[in-house]
Amino acid sequence: MKLNLVSCDAQRPDKRAIANCIMEISLHIDASLSYELTEILLEGDAVDIEVADKNSGSALRALRKLAIDYEIVE
DSSP, X not given: OEEEEEEEOOSXXXXXXXXXXXXXXXXXXXXXXXXXXXXXXXXXXXXXXXXOGGGHHHHHHHHHHTTEEEEEOO
């Protein structure tokens, strides 16, 4: 399943927690790329990631907990 991470609505977003979440839920993203994607997301640009279908429910819950708005692309 592909997700488009649109924005983060948290008042004080935890960059490390967001980067770890992206790295854990996505299929092909390592630690350095997850930190880069976190910076891009927090600057206001959308980020595309791919999530394994078996982890989709827990991935979506983790994103909501971090106040990240997302769109399901596929």
